[in-house]
Amino acid sequence: xxxxxxxxxxxxxxxxxxxxxxxxxxxxxxxxxxxxxxxxxxxxxxxxxxxxxxxxxxxxxxxxxxxxxxxxxxxxxxxxxxxxxxxxxxxxxxxxxxxxxxxxxxxxxxxxxx
Amino acid sequence: xxxxxxxxxxxxxxxxxxxxxxxxxxxxxxxxxxxxxxxxxxxxxxxxxxxxxxxxxxxxxxxxxxxxxxxxxxxxxxxxxxxxxxxxxxxxxxxxxxxxxxxxxxxxxxxxxxx
Numbered sequence: 001x002x003x004x005x006x007x008x009x010x011x012x013x014x015x016x017x018x019x020x021x022x023x024x025x026x027x028x029x030x031x032x033x034x035x036x037x038x039x040x041x042x043x044x045x046x047x048x049x050x051x052x053x054x055x056x057x058x059x060x061x062x063x064x065x066x067x068x069x070x071x072x073x074x075x076x077x078x079x080x081x082x083x084x085x086x087x088x089x090x091x092x093x094x095x096x097x098x099x100x101x102x103x104x105x106x107x108x109x110x111x112x113x114x
Numbered sequence: 115x116x117x118x119x120x121x122x123x124x125x126x127x128x129x130x131x132x133x134x135x136x137x138x139x140x141x142x143x144x145x146x147x148x149x150x151x152x153x154x155x156x157x158x159x160x161x162x163x164x165x166x167x168x169x170x171x172x173x174x175x176x177x178x179x180x181x182x183x184x185x186x187x188x189x190x191x192x193x194x195x196x197x198x199x200x201x202x203x204x205x206x207x208x209x210x211x212x213x214x215x216x217x218x219x220x221x222x223x224x225x226x227x228x229x
Contacts, residue, residue, distance in 0.1 A: 045216030
């Protein structure tokens, strides 16, 4: 079956512009996660959604970052007023439910802020 | 704060060898531990998931063990092949309730299998 998909695969933007990254989870998966992978920093957890519950935003790196999930399925991660330090690969994952289930990752969106 | 450490950071071995990748974590209160591989420019592929109540999981030539009390996991790769070349990542899921607790990852072991 279809895996987690993300779009765009690559995004180059100018400093100060806003960007939107999209994630389509595996059908039937109620939990969705966003991570960031920066060069030399490793993988960093950002935010998760469980069904239609409001997410805990405490893992987001700054208030320029926001995320939403519509209808318990597709999610968008928005970065406002992008900075060069936002350059990274943004990975989305989904799982059947929260906590004990295996997470499946998408291919990621490579964001470059110039 | 949970910290995950992977040793070695890089490993290069001839094809056919058996090898062990190590992962350690500081907080033993975990739901589970997951091993992934990441190929250059790609996302993560899940290899094995071990629940906190389990001691090991096997898939083909891969065997992962978990010793929760000592905060350690190993990934054993038998009869290595050039196609096994990738970065291997270990990640744990904390038991903490109500927090923003996704997976906590190690920095990975970059593995090269020489033909």
